[in-house]
Amino acid sequence: MASTEDKAANKENVSSWKDSIYNPRTGELLGRTASSWALILLFYLVFYCFLAGMFTLTMWVMLLTLDDYVPRYRDRVPHPGLVIRPNSLDIFYNKSDPVKYAEHVQNLESFLQRYNDTEQEKNEDCRQGEYFEQDNTEEMTKKVCRFKRGSLSLCSGLSDTSFGYSEGKPCVLLKMNRIIGLKPRGDPYINCTVKKDTPVQMQYFPSEGRIDKMYFPYYGKKAHENYVQPLVAVKLLLTKEEYNKVLSVECRVEGSDLRNNDERDKFLGRVTFRIKVVE
Structure with missing residues (x-):
């Protein structure tokens, strides 16, 4: 049941x-x-x-509310950072072994393609020492001032395709980050120092590491489509006594109102890299 x-x-x-x-x-x-x-x-x-x-x-x-050519808010990055090429903060290589520095050479050569004469001949031959302002032009696409890689002389990769790496006197290229509307006051130039007791001889290209005002202001990626930053090349004239040592090099933007001493940002107006050449 x-x-x-x-x-x-x-x-x-x-x-x-x-x-x-x-x-x-x-x-x-x-x-x-x-x-x-x-x-x-x-x-x-x-x-x-x-x-x-x-x-x-x-x-x-x-x-x-947005403009295709100019960002609405541009006050967060008032000063540019400094960037080096080859794209490495540690440049260690054996000058007797081309394989060891081939990556750096290829990086420089690739980077400089936009600075070839065939590309730069399309741009304007601007007046040196003056800002190239184009605010009043009706054309939305802005003109670009010419910067030929030949102005980098021994660091152009034209006469020395190894950029000095094969002889133990390597070249480093420096450029500032792009900031729309930036017009640095004074006469900006790049100065590099090595943190050691005795100074290391260097050569700057263009002369004295100058950054001409004619490459400012920058009008943005869309308006300034073919714009290329001005470059400064530094050739480190290392001697045998300086081989096999890790050298710390600091480069700064000097001679203008651009900040280069902000302890919170080590790349604001300056950059530090290490280099070691093995014989």
Whole structure:
């Protein structure tokens, strides 16, 4: 008798569990009728369409406030950083083994392709010592001042395709980061020092490491599409006494109002790299 009651109870429980998913007597699915489900789905469809419309409208209004050529806010990076090429802060190599410095040479050669005469002849021969301002021009695409790699002389890779690495007197190229509208006051130039007791002889190209004002201001990636930063090449004239030693070199932008002594940012107006030449 008890067994029959238990079977009946189990059958009722199974039937109740199935009815909670779909009840054939009322036509309810998960406790709701078809019309109830239709109303809920319609509500969420309208709700999410409204959210999508609000998002689209907000983005459209925001995009109307933007300029394709000039960022709306430009006050967060008022001073440029200094960058070196080859793209490494540790330049260690054996001057007798071309394989050891081939990567650095290839990096420099690749970087200087945009400074070839064939590319730079398309640009303007600007007046030295003066800003090349083009704010009043109707053309949105700005002209670019010419900077030929030949002005880097012994570090141009034209007369010496190894950029001095084969003779143990390597070249390093320096450039400032692009900042829209920047017009440095004074006459900026690059100066490098080696942190050791006796100074290391260096050569700068262009002369005295000068950065001419004619390459400023920069008008942005879209307006100044063909713009190339002015470069300064530093040739380290290392001697045999300086081989096999790790030399720490610091280069700074001097002679202008550009900051180069911010302890919170080691790359603001300066850069430090290490070099070691093994004979």
